[in-house]
Amino acid sequence: xxxxxxxxxxxxxxxxxPGLLLLAVFVFWPIIYSIPLALTDYSVISDTHFxxxxxxxxxxxxxxxLISIWNSLLYVLIxxxxxxxxxxxxVLVNSRIPGIKIFxxxxxxxxxxxxxxxxxxxSWLLGNNSVVNYLLIQVGLISKDIHWLSDSNLALYVxxxxxxxxxxxxxxxxxxxxxxxxxxxxxxxxxxDGASRWRLIVHITLPLLKPYVLFCTLISLMSAxxxxxxxxxxxxxxxxxxxxxxxxxxxxxxxxxxxxxxASALGLIVGAMxxxxxxxxxxxxxxxxxxxx
Amino acid sequence: MMNLQxxxxxxxxxxxxxxxxxxxxxxxxxxxxxxxxLLVLLALFLMGPFLWLLSVSLMPGRNIFSTPPAIFPTFxxxxxxxxxxxxxxxxxxxxxxxIITVLGVVLNVVLASLTGYPLAVFRFKGKNVxxxxxxxxxxxxxxxxxxxxxxxxxGLHLGNTYMGVVLPGAVSVFNIFLMRQTFIHIPADVxxxxxxxxxxxxxxxxxxxxxxxxxxxxxxxxxEAMSFWNSFLWPIVILNDTELYxxxxxxxxxxxxxxxxxxxxxAGTMISVLPIIILFLFTQRYYMEGxxxxxxx
Numbered sequence: 001x002x003x004x005x006x007x008x009x010x011x012x013x014x015x016x017x018p019g020l021l022l023l024a025v026f027v028f029w030p031i032i033y034s035i036p037l038a039l040t041d042y043s044v045i046s047d048t049h050f051x052x053x054x055x056x057x058x059x060x061x062x063x064x065x066l067i068s069i070w071n072s073l074l075y076v077l078i079x080x081x082x083x084x085x086x087x088x089x090x091v092l093v094n095s096r097i098p099g100i101k102i103f104x105x106x107x108x109x110x111x112x113x114x115x116x117x118x119x120x121x122x123s124w125l126l127g128n129n130s131v132v133n134y135l136l137i138q139v140g141l142i143s144k145d146i147h148w149l150s151d152s153n154l155a156l157y158v159x160x161x162x163x164x165x166x167x168x169x170x171x172x173x174x175x176x177x178x179x180x181x182x183x184x185x186x187x188x189x190x191x192x193d194g195a196s197r198w199r200l201i202v203h204i205t206l207p208l209l210k211p212y213v214l215f216c217t218l219i220s221l222m223s224a225x226x227x228x229x230x231x232x233x234x235x236x237x238x239x240x241x242x243x244x245x246x247x248x249x250x251x252x253x254x255x256x257x258x259x260x261x262x263a264s265a266l267g268l269i270v271g272a273m274x275x276x277x278x279x280x281x282x283x284x285x286x287x288x289x290x291x292x293x
Numbered sequence: 294m295m296n297l298q299x300x301x302x303x304x305x306x307x308x309x310x311x312x313x314x315x316x317x318x319x320x321x322x323x324x325x326x327x328x329x330x331l332l333v334l335l336a337l338f339l340m341g342p343f344l345w346l347l348s349v350s351l352m353p354g355r356n357i358f359s360t361p362p363a364i365f366p367t368f369x370x371x372x373x374x375x376x377x378x379x380x381x382x383x384x385x386x387x388x389x390x391x392i393i394t395v396l397g398v399v400l401n402v403v404l405a406s407l408t409g410y411p412l413a414v415f416r417f418k419g420k421n422v423x424x425x426x427x428x429x430x431x432x433x434x435x436x437x438x439x440x441x442x443x444x445x446x447x448g449l450h451l452g453n454t455y456m457g458v459v460l461p462g463a464v465s466v467f468n469i470f471l472m473r474q475t476f477i478h479i480p481a482d483v484x485x486x487x488x489x490x491x492x493x494x495x496x497x498x499x500x501x502x503x504x505x506x507x508x509x510x511x512x513x514x515x516x517e518a519m520s521f522w523n524s525f526l527w528p529i530v531i532l533n534d535t536e537l538y539x540x541x542x543x544x545x546x547x548x549x550x551x552x553x554x555x556x557x558x559x560a561g562t563m564i565s566v567l568p569i570i571i572l573f574l575f576t577q578r579y580y581m582e583g584x585x586x587x588x589x590x
Binding site (some may be wrong): 007008009011012013015016018019020022023025026027028029030031033034037089092093095097100103105106107108109110111112113114115116117118120121122124125129130131134165168169173174176177226229232233246247250251254255260263264266267268270271274275278279282 | 325328329331332335336338339340342343345346349362364404405407408410411412415416417418419420423426427430431432433435436437438439440441442443444445460461462463464466469494495498519522523525526530541544545548555558562565566569570573574577581584
């Protein structure tokens with residue numbers, strides 16, 4: 001016993017206990033507990049009954065739920081754009097010209113500000129008679145006001161634009177870190193061999209940036225499917241169900257209608273979909289044989 | 294960086310002819326100009342909306358939805374700030390936000406570096422189990438965690454308290470992995486030398502290892518500071534007492550109350566975003582350094 005107390009095992013577990021305890025309560029437990037919860041009609045207000053798979057059956061007949069899943073999948077369309085633009089930005093700011101640090105910092109400011117503030121600014125900018133419409137009319141691109149956030153064909157794409165605007169700086173910084181991690185002597189060696197700048201990019205920069213691309217793609221994919229804040233603050237899912245995403249719908253069912261059982265069932269369905277999606281990405285990742293360092 | 298080195302290489306390999314030097318410096322000027330134009334355009338795109346908000350906040354009584362819309366300030370007046378500051382108890386909300394943010398950041402930094410450390414340096418039974426569990430939570434994210442969190446927080450009688458706001462986000466698998474990746478790159482000599490001097494594992498961690506991973510700690514601190522400072526929904530769910538609201542939550546209340554007093558809302562929003570922007574400006578150097586180290590692993 002005393003021997004064990006001095007062992008590395010004991011020390012290791014002593015270090016990890018506080019963290020693992022909290023993880024157990026706030027990460028593992030929610031995943032486990034939502035399964036039995038999904039089989040009941042638990043709602044805080046009235047008595048709880050075991051309802052079997054009723055919630056799941058109802059979910060697949062729930063038109064709004066299916067729409068919300070479709071909208072969440074559409075949201076994933078921002079991933080490639082977000083990645084391409086942020087890589088280009090990273091390449092642009094990866095230089096040592098005077099003032100470059102000020103620009104990098106500037107580009108990161110949308111990332112650090114709250115979605116409440118960002119949503120407010122954009123809802124004003126995009127309003128009728130407001131700046132964006134005014135400028136577009138002045139330039140001659142449009143002839144009359146566009147109802148950016150209240151047109152059901154446009155609203156979701158406008159939200160996607162705002163998400164992208166807020167996220168560009170974040171991914172730019174990650175890619176910049178990636179670019180600066182590439183050993184400079186690789187470039188020098190290639191240049192001595194007479195490689196052109198284009199070949200340097202294709203044969204050195206891109207392959208070495210690949211792990212970053214996969215990492216960033218994975219996290220932006222996850223956050224695109226889970227998108228919540230911008231939808232909640234700007235449109236609350238409207239007009240109609242045009243911007244209803246799955247996390248917003250689950251939140252409405254859970255925290256607004258206190259239908260905890262049904263919301264848990266919806267959460268499990270979406271969770272299972274994400275799990276499949278991320279396993280595919282992980283597999284793809286392994287097949288790519290990414291191990292450059 | 295690449296461009297500059299390229300130029301240096303070229304310069305040393307070419308004969309020093311006056312005409313070609315002028316041509317090259319001309320090319321350089323053009324390339325620099327194009328770069329600066331692109332940089333400025335991007336800055337306008339990403340900063341413009343904030344500058345516009347600033348300009349709205351400085352023009353009391355202007356309706357932003359008038360034609361033509363007010364884009365640039367035609368006059369500057371701090372009345373909005375004075376009035377909104379008197380109307381809303383900003384120091385109180387700011388203090389609430391600071392308490393929540395500090396609690397959240399400290400818990401995250403301490404717990405992530407405590408939990409990540411053994412996973413990087415110790416050999417112990419059950420390591421693989423812990424690893425698998427952690428990775429599993431990244432693949433199977435809980436969509437309805439907030440429901441169970443709500444029940445747990447009520448069950449622990451932490452409703453309407455800051456602990457209830459902070460605890461569900463006090464430790465994250467992402468941060469644990471980030472710390473683990475960082476600890477792995479610390480040379481084993483550091484721990485060995487500590488052991489030679491008879492230091493306990495805890496003291497080695499606290500006094501020898503942690504100072505070496507400051508950049509990673511800065512990354513976690515900044516990211517968590519951002520997310521706690523900006524959180525609005527969970528605090529609203531947990532806190533019944535609006536007096537306890539953090540800024541972002543209080544701001545949604547202000548928006549609801551004075552939908553048409555644009556100047557006030559703009560001023561209130563500016564007040565709420567400035568602290569976190571300032572924090573970022575001061576920590577960004579460490580943040581960049583830490584980010585570079587963290588993603589590499």
